[in-house]
Amino acid sequence: MWLSPALLLLSLSGCFSIYSQESVRAPEQGSVTVQCHYQQRWETYVKWWCRGVHWDSCTILVQTRGSEQEEKRDRVLIKDNQRDHVFTVTMEELRQNDTDIYWCGIKRLGTDLGTQVKVIIDPVGAASTPASSSSKLTTNRNMGVFISSHKRTHYVLLVFVKVPILLILVGTILWLKGSQRVPEKPWEQPIYMNLSSKHLNKDMAA
Numbered sequence: 001m002w003l004s005p006a007l008l009l010l011s012l013s014g015c016f017s018i019y020s021q022e023s024v025r026a027p028e029q030g031s032v033t034v035q036c037h038y039q040q041r042w043e044t045y046v047k048w049w050c051r052g053v054h055w056d057s058c059t060i061l062v063q064t065r066g067s068e069q070e071e072k073r074d075r076v077l078i079k080d081n082q083r084d085h086v087f088t089v090t091m092e093e094l095r096q097n098d099t100d101i102y103w104c105g106i107k108r109l110g111t112d113l114g115t116q117v118k119v120i121i122d123p124v125g126a127a128s129t130p131a132s133s134s135s136k137l138t139t140n141r142n143m144g145v146f147i148s149s150h151k152r153t154h155y156v157l158l159v160f161v162k163v164p165i166l167l168i169l170v171g172t173i174l175w176l177k178g179s180q181r182v183p184e185k186p187w188e189q190p191i192y193m194n195l196s197s198k199h200l201n202k203d204m205a206a
Contacts, residue, residue: 017042020104023118027126031092034117036104043082046107049089053101055114062089063107094121 018038026032036047044066052058062073064087070079080087091098099121105114 018104018106018113018115020115020117022116023120025120025122026091026094027122028094028096028124030094031090032094032119032121033088033090034102034104034119035086035088036115036117037086038106038113040085042106042108042113043080043085047078047080047087048105048107048112049076049078050103050105050114051100052103055103055116058101058103060105091119096121096123 018036020034020036024032024034034049038047046063046066048060048063050058050060062071062076062078064071064078064080068080068082070077072078075092077090077092078087087104089104098119100119102117102119103114104117105112
């Protein structure tokens, strides 16, 4: 279905309102932390952490109250940092059956905003990366996701906003230059030709 440029920009901007890493991994009986980043203007909205494959039927495990106060329910904590536009979800005392699809979400009028995160819990005794290395790898993955998201955002802005604006500016500049040209006076050329004819006749008479 074809969308107007305005509607397309609105739908694309909604995709980047909230984002996080695609997946996280942690050992059984340990804990895992997920950072969900969001854009400005969503600071005081309720943030939530939901479990379930399907967006429209997932179960909300914990949610904020629109403030920065930490909230806890069972083994899950959530805390919003409104200054840095990120809320953090921590799952403790992990069990192997905690492996599932989860969602970072923002409650709003209409359809809530959300992004999917896959949580994988390794069983006890399974070979895993040491905690320090795992932390570094998670940080690197997070940075990769953030950079990739910024690149996609910049690409969308470049294609749908910056390029049209640039073309409009170039067209305006060319039009202004064309309108500022001083038209050639119609009598200048005939006078020059007449003067040339007089000089030529004088030369021939001499």
